[in-house]
């Protein structure tokens with residue numbers, strides 16, 4: 001480090017200096033290079049992406065759109081109207097984000113400062129703790145039980161005067177299960193801001209969106225990354241009390257959602273039946289893949305309501321199995337933290353991909369056992 005950058009480092013906020021990098025999904029080319037396998041042979045099931053891609057209507061709409069030289073509408077009029085129709089919530093309650101990740105970021109910046117905390121129901125999606133830490137706050141981890149259910153009593157005990165929010169991922173990434181409405185209500189009754197991240201709603205059909213009328217402290221997040229195949233274009237939505245939405249509109253960068261994402265979203269919503277057919281195909285394949293995985297003696301898949309399945313592997317085999325899969329060009333999600341180190345998450349892809357994954361897991365866990 002030069003003297004100059006050392007000085008910069010010292011003037012940087014301490015909580016920013018110490019941040020861990022969020023491990024996102026690598027591009028296929030990088031994966032291919034690492035495995036020494038041509039990119040077209042890579043099986044990429046680590047990002048819960050849609051294997052069928054966006055609706056064909058999206059490419060047509062993008063090609064035909066004449067005004068990419070214009071800025072997007074800072075008030076998101078057309079977007080909020082379209083999203084309102086999709087989730088059946090008034091437009092004043094809705095805000096569109098550059099992916100739902102951006103909405104998490106904006107929301108936390110509205111509520112969390114140095115010394116504040118959120119309650120994080122671990123294991124769960126990594127962006128919540130990172131988002132809190134970027135604001136100088138902390139994520140207080142309340143571990144889920146053996147079946148990854150929320151421990152409501154421990155949540156209540158973990159709340160401090162500096163607790164600003166409880167975040168619930170439903171269905172939960174990476175475990176695949178979801179809380180009951182009664183459990184969500186119990187947490188809403190604490191009066192704290194409760195963020196329910198429904199990134200995988202379309203794969204389970206169960207939502208707390210109707211509770212918005214009852215609870216001003218509820219925020220529901222959705223995304224078009226997973227079910228609608230728009231991960232690369234970045235569009236999500238938040239639904240909340242109109243007063244909160246109004247404040248959030250002034251926090252948001254004026255042109256946060258780009259016009260390509262807006263055009264793609266509207267084309268997707270105008271062609272719902274075809275997209276929902278794909279969602280259904282993914283749900284059918286999830287159940288078939290669960291069957292394949294549970295037939296492997298050393299693999300225990302957890303039940304899933306989303307488009308991925310978390311699997312328990314034999315003790316101390318997680319890293320070895322993960323590396324073995326990578327060497328074969330099969331990329332799944334693996335974590336180093338103690339609770340998940342012997343688990344692996346498989347996104348639901350094409351049926352032929354599930355077959356290859358199941359065969360590889362059979363071989364690798366036999367090797368791990370023997």
Ligand SMILES: *Cc1c(COP(=O)(O)O)cnc(C)c1O
Nearest residue numbers: 099100101125173199223225236
């Ligand atoms: C994928 C995912 C997101 C991110 O969605 P984007 O809209 O692509 O930012 C948010 N929450 C959870 C739980 C996810 O798994």
